[in-house]
Amino acid sequence: MTAHRSTRRWVGLATAAALTATLAACAPGAQQGSGDATGATAEEIAAALQEESSITVWGWAPQLEPIVEAFEEKYPQIDVKLENVGTGNDHYTKLQNAIKAGTGAPDVAQVEYYALPQFALSDAFVDLTDFGAGELEDDYTASTWGSVAIGGGIYALPQDSGPMAMFYRADVFERHGIEVPTTWDEYIAAAEKIHAADPNAYITNDIGDAGFTTSMIWQAGGQPYRVDGENVTIDFADEGSTKWADTWNRLVQNDLVAPVPSWSDEWFQALGDGSIATLVIGAWMPANLESGAPDGAGEWRVAPMPSYDGSPAAAENGGGGDAVLQQSENKLVAYGFLEFLNGPEGAAIHAANGGFPSTLADLESDEFLGYESEYFGGQQINEVLVQAAKDVVPGWQYLPFQTYANSIFGDTVGQAYASKGDLNEGLAAWQEASTDYGNEQGFTVEND
Amino acid sequence: MTATSAPPVPATVRRDRPNWTGWAFVAPFMAVFALVLVAPVIYAIYLSLFREQLIGGTSFVGLANYAEALADPKFWDAFGRVLLFLVVQVPIMLGIALVAALAIDSGRLRLAAFFRISVFLPYAVPAVVATLMWGFMYGTRFGLVGNINDFLGLDLPAPLSANWVLASIGNIVTWEFVGYNMLIFYAALRVIPTDLYEAAALDGAGAFRIVRHIKIPAIRGAIVIAAIFSVIGSFQLFNEPNILKPLAPNAISTYYTPNMYAYNLSFAGQQFDYSAAVAIIMGLITVVIAYAVQLSGARKERTR
Numbered sequence A: 001m002t003a004h005r006s007t008r009r010w011v012g013l014a015t016a017a018a019l020t021a022t023l024a025a026c027a028p029g030a031q032q033g034s035g036d037a038t039g040a041t042a043e044e045i046a047a048a049l050q051e052e053s054s055i056t057v058w059g060w061a062p063q064l065e066p067i068v069e070a071f072e073e074k075y076p077q078i079d080v081k082l083e084n085v086g087t088g089n090d091h092y093t094k095l096q097n098a099i100k101a102g103t104g105a106p107d108v109a110q111v112e113y114y115a116l117p118q119f120a121l122s123d124a125f126v127d128l129t130d131f132g133a134g135e136l137e138d139d140y141t142a143s144t145w146g147s148v149a150i151g152g153g154i155y156a157l158p159q160d161s162g163p164m165a166m167f168y169r170a171d172v173f174e175r176h177g178i179e180v181p182t183t184w185d186e187y188i189a190a191a192e193k194i195h196a197a198d199p200n201a202y203i204t205n206d207i208g209d210a211g212f213t214t215s216m217i218w219q220a221g222g223q224p225y226r227v228d229g230e231n232v233t234i235d236f237a238d239e240g241s242t243k244w245a246d247t248w249n250r251l252v253q254n255d256l257v258a259p260v261p262s263w264s265d266e267w268f269q270a271l272g273d274g275s276i277a278t279l280v281i282g283a284w285m286p287a288n289l290e291s292g293a294p295d296g297a298g299e300w301r302v303a304p305m306p307s308y309d310g311s312p313a314a315a316e317n318g319g320g321g322d323a324v325l326q327q328s329e330n331k332l333v334a335y336g337f338l339e340f341l342n343g344p345e346g347a348a349i350h351a352a353n354g355g356f357p358s359t360l361a362d363l364e365s366d367e368f369l370g371y372e373s374e375y376f377g378g379q380q381i382n383e384v385l386v387q388a389a390k391d392v393v394p395g396w397q398y399l400p401f402q403t404y405a406n407s408i409f410g411d412t413v414g415q416a417y418a419s420k421g422d423l424n425e426g427l428a429a430w431q432e433a434s435t436d437y438g439n440e441q442g443f444t445v446e447n448d
Numbered sequence B: 001m002t003a004t005s006a007p008p009v010p011a012t013v014r015r016d017r018p019n020w021t022g023w024a025f026v027a028p029f030m031a032v033f034a035l036v037l038v039a040p041v042i043y044a045i046y047l048s049l050f051r052e053q054l055i056g057g058t059s060f061v062g063l064a065n066y067a068e069a070l071a072d073p074k075f076w077d078a079f080g081r082v083l084l085f086l087v088v089q090v091p092i093m094l095g096i097a098l099v100a101a102l103a104i105d106s107g108r109l110r111l112a113a114f115f116r117i118s119v120f121l122p123y124a125v126p127a128v129v130a131t132l133m134w135g136f137m138y139g140t141r142f143g144l145v146g147n148i149n150d151f152l153g154l155d156l157p158a159p160l161s162a163n164w165v166l167a168s169i170g171n172i173v174t175w176e177f178v179g180y181n182m183l184i185f186y187a188a189l190r191v192i193p194t195d196l197y198e199a200a201a202l203d204g205a206g207a208f209r210i211v212r213h214i215k216i217p218a219i220r221g222a223i224v225i226a227a228i229f230s231v232i233g234s235f236q237l238f239n240e241p242n243i244l245k246p247l248a249p250n251a252i253s254t255y256y257t258p259n260m261y262a263y264n265l266s267f268a269g270q271q272f273d274y275s276a277a278v279a280i281i282m283g284l285i286t287v288v289i290a291y292a293v294q295l296s297g298a299r300k301e302r303t304r
Helices: A002-010 A016-025 A042-049 A064-074 A089-101 A113-121 A133-139 A142-148 A170-175 A184-197 A210-219 A239-253 A265-273 A285-292 A331-342 A344-352 A381-390 A402-407 A409-419 A423-440 B009-047 B064-070 B073-105 B112-124 B127-137 B144-152 B165-190 B194-202 B207-218 B220-235 B239-244 B258-267 B272-303
Strands: A053-058 A078-083 A108-112 A164-169 A225-228 A231-234 A278-282 A300-303 A320-324 A444-446 B050-053 B057-060
Touching: A042 A331, A053 A089, A053 A331, A064 A078, A064 A331, A064 A344, A078 A331, A089 A108, A089 A113, A089 A402, A108 A113, A108 A331, A113 A142, A113 A320, A113 A402, A142 A320, A164 A170, A164 A285, A164 A381, A184 A239, A210 A239, A210 A278, A210 A402, A210 A409, A231 A423, A239 A423, A265 A285, A278 A285, A300 A381, A320 A331, A331 A344, A402 A409, A402 A423, A409 A423, A423 A444, B009 B272, B050 B272, B064 B272, B073 B112, B073 B165, B073 B207, B073 B220, B073 B258, B073 B272, B112 B165, B127 B144, B127 B165, B127 B239, B165 B207, B165 B220, B165 B239, B194 B207, B207 B220, B220 B272, B239 B258, B258 B272
Parallel strands: A053 A078, A053 A108, A231 A444
Antiparallel strands: A108 A320, A164 A278, A164 A300, A225 A231, B050 B057
């Protein structure tokens, strides 16, 4: 889950040695078999949980450990082996390799929403509809449920969510006499004011980030990706995408955003000393701010993210859930664990450990909403963040090969950032490269 | 010649016996060699003849992956970059290493042992750690470069910007490997018989003349070896750019070096087959160039 992306700085340290090793581990044609999902009733699952067995879980969310402990306490017959094989891409790579090899995959795996379609499509994950997951729809926010319900199936249960909001430094705003912006025009005006007063200070940092860009286009009402089975449309010339690119061009081309990569040491220092004044980012950010930028304590606040016309609109940024693998030989117990992990019991532990939930019951509980964050100067931050979850613009879809598309963001849109060119052109290059890849992979990709 | 001229049978039998004894001795090595070196290469070649799609499964495509790679501008872009790196960085690195080795060998240096170990020390730092460290120092806001700018009022170019990042990587690699190459040269210098120096001194040769006409010709073999290692190292450039990528995602593309391209093809794009073809082509090019370096080194030695 994106809340722990900071660890990605250490990711990707695997060397060419790993390349050879893994190349040798993946035979062509060893694709996991057909989707002969074996359904089960609630009674069968309950019975399986009382028998002695074990399951393996892959994930990196720090909340997994206390949840697994609580699960083993409740079901002492089940031994859960929790393994952290890496964060984000490292994790997906290992998962993909195990799926390809036909053996060695865990029973349950953590997966971010953007990466889910890729695994769902290749039949690597179990369609949880057969286990009765369809009945759980009303427990979760619409946007997170929409992320796990893919092509008529349910391929994961949501764990956390990341509705976007604007985190800002109240002290910096006050010093420069800036009102909290509600539209992007006001945001840009604030950016100019801050940077003009102090050339080392910026409204935010941005050197190009695929997750941020897609979320921003999502908020602008863009739907650049439309997926219908094997037919995919990629269109970054649609109204929402253009609206975002035109707006963001004004920030990038005028040097109004700090050229600092997110999650770097520089970034956390700047968040601590206020030379980065705002972050438009997922609701999982507060815990990262507290641990990464302790110097900023008391100065940060949160407000709804600005919109184009001033009326509330938000998008999801990061977040993910957990899935059962087709390879699992203990699917009943795996699903039983999933229900615990992503159900009320797990969600409560998750929220108590700094996670931002996707379950309506937790989002609407008085305790959660009334929480006063000391770091945020006593502000009831969850009021704002939960409202953002409700304001998420519906209808967004990710590509069935989003992890690849994100990996080439720097080669395409990143070039427009680096040269301070037109982001629309960068998006067009991204569209072209993604289209080529999709067609090579056997999809029918069109650009409207 | 006709079939009647076949060699006599007994001779063949007698020749065979000692052969088998030899093989028995090298068998353990051959088994390991086949398992860890030959098998992966054969498997990569096998992989490279297929194409797997997310939709549609795996199909045999013959040499199509190779044809695609040879016409792939990204591959040649990556290749051109490591070639430039090779042509610029390797001579600088070997030059510094040679000067350091000669200085230590000259015996005119105080604290030679300390000097030797401190030049060699960076080699003991894992490449990953070294790159993370340099990546931090390269920061223009809070890193060393930022501090220098602040302190001296300079405006140094950002080491991680698109125009400078290759030079910055070259700096890291040089820092890492000067000590290693110095040690190779120094070891070669130590085996030169000292009476040659005495004879040269009696003939009136100065220190620089001894270096030019005795020391450098005597360690030519070591220089060729170091050059071959460096050629291979340059073509395999991966760790440094891959670790710096999160700090400079727009300056370091996913196809910055051939190895990074192969890595990203397989792990981000699931194109294992195409990636294997790219890796094999790059391996062949490396072999050819390393061999050419060796040949040219050997030829000069003969003509001398």
